[in-house]
Amino acid sequence: NNQNGRKVVKSRHLSLIYENIMNDLVATMLEECSLEGPGGILLSDLYRLLEVKSGAQIDSRLQDALWKRLRQVKEIRFQQRTDDDQSLSTFDDPPEKLAPNGPAQIWLVASKGMRMMTLNIHKQSGLPEPSVRILEAVARSRHHGILQSAVSKDLGLDAKTVFHYLKPLKALRLLHFVPISLQASGLQRSGRTNLMRLPRFQPRAAASDAAHDEHGEG
CATH class of the missing domain: 1.10.10 (Arc Repressor Mutant, subunit A)
Structure with missing residues (x-):
């Protein structure tokens, strides 16, 4: 037994x-x-x-x-x-x-409900449709991320209004922005843009640095 x-x-x-x-x-x-x-x-x-x-x-x-x-x-x-x-x-x-x-x-x-939940978007956030499109595009890129400078072309958005749609995503911390420098091919000059990722795909070291910056530490 x-x-x-x-x-x-x-x-x-x-x-x-x-x-x-x-x-x-x-x-x-x-x-x-x-x-x-x-x-x-x-x-x-x-x-x-x-x-x-x-x-x-x-x-x-x-x-x-x-x-x-x-x-x-x-x-x-x-x-x-x-x-x-x-x-x-x-x-x-x-x-x-x-x-x-x-x-x-x-x-x-x-x-749509499951997708929004995965992206941490709540009904009360009131995000405009272009902001949601940007967030979904960044989500599809996973760890690779998307360059802020490429968003308007990739999604067919007016380059002059992209910042307006990125602003609420940054305020709600739905996206993580990493400043990077771009060297134009065959040119001496370089430009700057941001690499955008979902917070869950941000490398730990960079995420830790961002947390220090937000709290004024380091």
Whole structure:
């Protein structure tokens, strides 16, 4: 009886560990999906991102298990697109199992509410739409960040108004700005701009320096 009891306890313990691991993996996938913005992310790319971020090998069995859990997330919309993105359909009821090499590709798009929550945007923040677009573009860049000088061109915004849309993002500390110098190719002169990242992707050393600057330390 004692031996059977220990087996039951061990089994429950292993089940709990498995559930915790799966919950962490799904949470990571939802975060990565949200960071991709309204365009969503290809399912196969999401698995690759998960491998890099978790260090786990996401084999076909684990993919099946994760897919079954993702299907239950109401904040995710599932779309089927062809290679040229010309054909698009949204699943009302995602299939339980996917064909690994089907003619169309599966994309996941996080709801606006989930995307805003991931970006730490609250309803009361009242951010203008261009500010949200800038924030979503920076989020997609992850650790690489985006140059402030390139925002107007990349997003089709008037260069004269970009600062106006960046100002609330800086005030709410939704973006981290790192001043950098740019050397124009073939020219002697250089310019200055900011590299913008989400705070979560800011290197620790730089984030620590910024905290010291804000509090007047150092």
